Amino acid sequence: MKNPLAAVAVASTPACAPGLRPCLYDRSTKQIERRRHEEEQASAPFRPPPALRAGEGKSSLPPLAGEAVAKRLKGALLQIDESNQAQELLSADRISMVSSMTHLAVAARLIFALYYFGVGALGLILGDWAKDIANAATPFERALSETGFMDPLLCLACLAGGGALFIRRTAPLGIVVLAPLVIIIFFFHLVITHDWLWGSLNLAWLIALAWYFRRGFDSLWHFQGPQQ
Structure with missing residues (x-):
């Protein structure tokens, strides 16, 4: 007697070929x-449609909206370009300004150093202290010259301060050495000879140099040596 379940299964099987096995084989193959x-499509790299690859595709935006976006992008790029050009100009101006200030400071330092170094060297070489006493304009100046050591000491201070100013590394030291002398010259001309222009010029020149080399004086009031 035949199995009824097998008969039902055979009856419900679609007619694709004579027998059940060929039909099942075709389904599994498909x-x-x-x-x-599907695996080949998943592993393959993305490639745009041929129309988009050839540049023939149409944008999803309306023509007016696309033009507006393009204008905004162009304006933004122009603003970025203008800002970059402005920054380059400012940088160039700053560099030129700093370069000019540096050259001006070097010239001022060398002129000031040459003047005081020359005064000190000529005073020590000539050593005509008697002539200084005879040409003294005031009793105070004559009294200073008659001491015998004040004029050589002033010449040594001019020589040392001017020589230190010639070198940028020792410029702060030269300013410190010349500061008392310049202050004395300022008050001497202001009070005694009343030639305030020459005394003020020397003092203003020294103050400008001191301001330019102000970083060199930090260790004078911010000493960071070993604590004792």
């Missing part, structure tokens, strides 16, 4: 090919 095709 499933394997479909899966293989």
